[in-house]
Amino acid sequence: MKILTVVGARPQFVKAAVVSRAVLRARAAGGPAIEEEIVHTGQHYDHGMSEVFFEQMDIPRPVVDLAVGSGRHGETTGAMLAGIEREILARSPDVVLVYGDTNSTLAAALAAAKLHVPVAHVEAGLRSFNRAMPEEVNRVLTDHVSQWLFCPSEVSKKHLANEGIHDGVRVVGDVMADAVEHYRQKAIAPSIDGPFALATLHRAENTDEPERLRGIVAALEGSDIPVVLPLHPRTAATFERLGISPQGSLRIVEPVSYFEMLGLLEAARFVLTDSGGLQKEAFWFGKRCVTMRDETEWVELVEIGANRVVGSSEQAIRDAIAWADAPVTDAPAVYGDGTAGDVIVRELRA
Ligand code: UD1
Numbered sequence: 001m002k003i004l005t006v007v008g009a010r011p012q013f014v015k016a017a018v019v020s021r022a023v024l025r026a027r028a029a030g031g032p033a034i035e036e037e038i039v040h041t042g043q044h045y046d047h048g049m050s051e052v053f054f055e056q057m058d059i060p061r062p063v064v065d066l067a068v069g070s071g072r073h074g075e076t077t078g079a080m081l082a083g084i085e086r087e088i089l090a091r092s093p094d095v096v097l098v099y100g101d102t103n104s105t106l107a108a109a110l111a112a113a114k115l116h117v118p119v120a121h122v123e124a125g126l127r128s129f130n131r132a133m134p135e136e137v138n139r140v141l142t143d144h145v146s147q148w149l150f151c152p153s154e155v156s157k158k159h160l161a162n163e164g165i166h167d168g169v170r171v172v173g174d175v176m177a178d179a180v181e182h183y184r185q186k187a188i189a190p191s192i193d194g195p196f197a198l199a200t201l202h203r204a205e206n207t208d209e210p211e212r213l214r215g216i217v218a219a220l221e222g223s224d225i226p227v228v229l230p231l232h233p234r235t236a237a238t239f240e241r242l243g244i245s246p247q248g249s250l251r252i253v254e255p256v257s258y259f260e261m262l263g264l265l266e267a268a269r270f271v272l273t274d275s276g277g278l279q280k281e282a283f284w285f286g287k288r289c290v291t292m293r294d295e296t297e298w299v300e301l302v303e304i305g306a307n308r309v310v311g312s313s314e315q316a317i318r319d320a321i322a323w324a325d326a327p328v329t330d331a332p333a334v335y336g337d338g339t340a341g342d343v344i345v346r347e348l349r350a
Pocket residue numbers: 009010011043044045046047049050070071101102103104134135202203204233234235237275276
């Protein structure tokens with residue numbers, strides 16, 4: 001079987017690393033032929049946002065980089081759609097494999113569906129129920145054109161059922177758990193003295209809303225312990241445009257590699273974020289997470305008391321910081337046991 005994997009944005013490189021390794025393992029073990037080719041859309045293109053992940057995690061080289069780059073949603077998604085269609089026609093895969101909820105995910109799913117090539121969606125069934133988020137639109141549409149829907153949890157399976165999707169749905173756990181499990185011992189310890197909190201910030205709903213952004217920055221600046229924020233280029237550009245230059249406890253650093261992020265997670269007291277992936281990574285490192293959004297897809301973490309969703313107001317974030325400085329203990333394995341990659345490959349092959 002021939003798999004065409006499409007990736008484009010940072011979190012997808014981490015997820016693809018897991019499944020690519022599982023493909024190589026399956027091949028080494030013998031049985032029916034299985035091969036994978038990777039297409040990079042070029043949605044993320046800075047070295048620190050893309051290349052460093054391929055190097056560090058030893059991800060097979062993409063057969064092509066569509067170099068779509070930045071731009072408006074329609075413009076970039078359309079360019080990806082055209083480029084991916086060309087690659088599918090040229091390479092005739094048996095399945096197109098996509099991850100998560102980015103514009104690269106949607107473009108690949110749509111290109112494949114129109115060419116009647118089955119789509120496999122890893123991280124299917126996630127919902128925030130906020131259609132103003134580009135990610136929500138991407139995930140709903142991708143799920144509805146997919147033949148294989150690999151869910152990280154029972155809740156995501158239920159969301160699909162509520163939308164009438166029953167066939168091809170499998171709860172396999174979260175591939176990001178596999179990644180943490182596998183790469184944990186490669187974590188690069190940060191050169192930061194004393195306790196600190198780890199933050200990330202890049203969601204459009206925060207970076208494109210000056211009021212929200214200012215509330216978040218003020219809360220982080222006023223934290224009792226230093227807050228280390230590896231800054232996404234999107235947010236860096238907004239800071240510059242709005243003349244925000246963080247002070248107080250807030251320390252801005254360049255985007256970090258995956259191994260550096262693991263080191264930061266290991267060393268941090270707690271996590272503040274608007275990212276999806278980091279909410280789970282905090283949990284796997286036993287750290288509480290303050291989610292600076294109005295909702296989360298990862299509701300299991302809220303239910304077990306590991307995560308609080310607090311929005312963007314300065315006071316709400318300050319209150320949550322006081323709560324967050326304590327470890328997560330005795331937590332159930334809500335996102336599987338770190339074997340999702342192998343299960344996905346086994347299912348595809350079968
Ligand atoms: C995208 C995903 C989001 C995911 C995030 C992870 C969509 C709609 N959103 O958001 O779900 O959580 O990736 O990082 O697909 N930029 C650079 N260099 C880069 C990449 C981006 O400078 O290497 C800047 C550009 O100015 C660009 C902006 O960041 O316009 C936003 O990039 P984009 O990929 O559109 O969205 P993200 O915010 O990264």
